Amino acid sequence: MNEKAKFYIKLLAPVAFGLVMFFLPRFWGVSAPSGCSVNAWLYLSIFMGLIVGLILEPIPPAFIGVIAIVVAVIFRLGPKGSGTDDAVTKAGDAINWGLSGFSNAVVWLIFAAFTIGLGFAKTGLGERIALWLVSKLGKSTLGLGYAISIIDLILAPFIPSNAARSGGSVYPIVTNIASMFDSHPDKNPRKIGAYLVWVGLASACVSSSIFLTGQAPNPLALTQIEKGSGQVVDWMSWFLAFLPVGVILFIITPLLAYFIYPPEVKGSSEVVSWAQEKYKALGAITKPQIYMVGVAAVGLVLWVGASFFPKTALYNLNATTTALLMIVLMVAAKVITWQDFLGNKPAWNTLVWFATLVAMAGGLSNVGFIDWLAKFFNGMFDETSLLVATIALTLVFSWLRYFFASGTAFVVAVMSVFIVMVQAAVQGAVQAGSLTEAQAVLEANKILLILILPMGFMGIITPYGTGCSPLWFGSHYIKGPQFFLLGGIFAIIYMAIFLLVGLPWIEFITPYLSFH
Template identity: 40%
Template sequence: MPSLRAYWRYLAPLMIILLLVLLPVPQGLAPHAWLFFAVFMGVIVGLILEPIPGAVVAMVGIAIIAILSPWLLFSPQQLAQGGFKFTGKALSWAVSGFSNSVIWLIFAAFMFGTGYEKTGLGRRIALMLVKKMGHKTLFLGYAVMLSELLLAPVTPSNSARGAGIIYPIIRNLPPLYDSQPNSSSARSIGSYIMWVGITADCVTSSIFLTAMAPNLLLIGLMKGAAGFSLSWGNWFLGMLPLSIALVLLVPWLTYVLSPPVLKAGTQVPAWASNELVAMGPLSSKEKRMLVLMVGALLLWIFAGDYVDAAMVGYSIVAIMLVTKIITWDDIISNKAAWSVFFWLASLITLATGLNDTGFIPWFGKMLAHKLTDYSPSLVMMALIVMFYLLRYFFASATAYTSALAPMMIAAAVALPAIPLPSFCLMVGAAIGLGSILTPYATGPSPIYYGSGYLPTADYWRLGAIFGVIFLLLLLITGFFWMPIILL
């Protein structure tokens, strides 16, 4: 029988909806837009508490709005013009997110990740780096970072990448030097490796558009609210200086702030070498996978003006099926991909509805009116800092992005002096980088936190230090580089 706490998680979203519905409609906002917002906030609370899977929460929200569309989705003027013949329009709105190219890009990227996992190419890359660089602890940190970096563009789930590929490899490394979890020997080398692991996951999640599903959710929100989006190449080039700085900085900074006792050794390269021998030589499927991934990355970076990124992904998946790198069963059995596919499409639909009903423009104008007396640069900085620090209050990157990103975009749209492309990229980078702040911020965080090598005090201390450094570097590149490259 469900506990009282379980019932509370079911009731809380409904109570939020009811509370907002009973409040007076804010001045200047249409009643149907306020009712839509009430259901939207109920969905956000549902995503945070997850009484049922997140995709189901979003779909229930859409179903409620579509069924009650004459009161939640359409204005009285629209009803007067068309009567109540809105059944077809409501359904078209409800499924509109599934036609968004962002949805198909993220789905294709999940299939790339399946190919990496099924062929063993992802694991081989990580083991090869560990073998080559693992003789010194500092270099081992860079091997972990580079492994994440090479896998991130084609692994849109940071949990699958960090907790599913990298963590199972690096958790075997500390015991090779008798560095055991939950003991005094944890700091020998284990604490260093684990902190680099979770930090690398957060950093690479921000470097590439396809490295984390909420990044693509943000692109969908931008397109709905502002009428434009960032391409894969725009995102990559806009992040380039910050990416280089973070990739070079993180292993060294961890080496300084959480210094390992053991500085060098031969056990890790020997272990990695044995694992590679067990895997055997590079298979034909791995070779085909490697060629396809390099081709996809080149097209994403250099051909964005000619070929849609989602079309590239769709075509590569078709080739992967024909060349038997993956099978149709691999696609239909990939629960993670289908789950993200449905919740991302549903959340984009809901966020687009916020804009279509007029809530986002109203909120943006209201916020802009209060901020007009301040310089655009100061406003931009304040919004990014606020968005970044609010990460402390969310245990889900999806809920965090869904709840706050539309408001950030609305404020920027209403203030023309703010360079919208660079501002939105800064918001996107903050989603990944801010995940370092807490041990519950993103999927892999609890895995690394629970490894026994990162005590609570160390995690919060390092999270705060790295979080501040990441934020400062983000602001610097956001003001001085991104506006130039994203003109």
């Protein structure tokens, strides 16, 4: 089959899937499943067509989102109350709903973080940090592994795309080091290149879980939970909730790779010399880099410590406001220009993409599908302890990543369903008398947090599981079967640590977390 044929198959598959799904109940002589309206089923069919499109990606994902919004608006589906079969939705209400994602604060937080990442790249600050760390830690191969991890950890709070972090700072360093040792994809890959490539991927996945802004699906999941009537944590609470697990995973990742997938070269002073030469060639730190450090420091202080400024305008400053302030400061300090801001295509593409996804995901609740799903799952967990239900839901939620080539598509597709399942599990505990209604609210919020915290590190399970996976897999240092095997091994180890350490810790710290 030629490429053109494959393209048209991928292009038509989402449409075909949506149509088949819509007409499927008619094989049983009904227009929609029992208790679900035809309009709600039609909206779900459009939504599932969107998910198939995001998985196959025959055209840019953001454009797929726009198409889904347009189709839903044409059918006047999506606004509250539009799911009933006798609904009369005004055209203006439909388009206002379709554009509602563009007013979402989390969407703008993600957009702003992409722009902040542009400042690191344009000023060369990311490269300077990377080379400095390699020059200090590069005397051994294990030290290089930790240097790679530290680089990603430093950049993760500010760059919510692990693909951008890896591609802009880490990947170029890794490929340069590997070639120095005559380690190439087709020649001596295990000498050092394969080890560094795996650490590059694994460390990016770990840092994606450590920080709320470590990857775009994290805040998107929080938005889904809010739309499902749940309460979510702020940046600092996310960090604290994952802290002990994050410390352990960060420390063991290079070491784990060193023993499970060991390099042939254990160390060399050549790497240090190379990094020192490259770093020296950069010259003295520039004014734009100094300004970028200052802007990053302001952002980090406000993200982490905004709650420590009572009786001031900075008190509990919204994370998106902080990010937009950082952009203003970057332009004012000439770290970036306004034209840089306007020309940042990845950021604008992400804005459109996430705005449409947020609106489409919210529409599931508006048309009544989530209510129908809640009734469908009602009673499923009545005979199950809440701890067992939490572990089971976490494992199922996490391992479903095998079926998705995008963390964003994964969140959009399954988050709403799991919100309903968590609420059903908690209500089962209420009916059993083990929880009061007041306790149930906090318990549901806690379980949902437990579900989404591993999203970053579970991206490691496949060569397509997270944004940076195709980048590292595409280096061809690690072949497909090895990649899947390593991904499975690391995912099992990471999840075991999360369940053994993370669950008791979250149980302890929940009263101190800020849910809103």
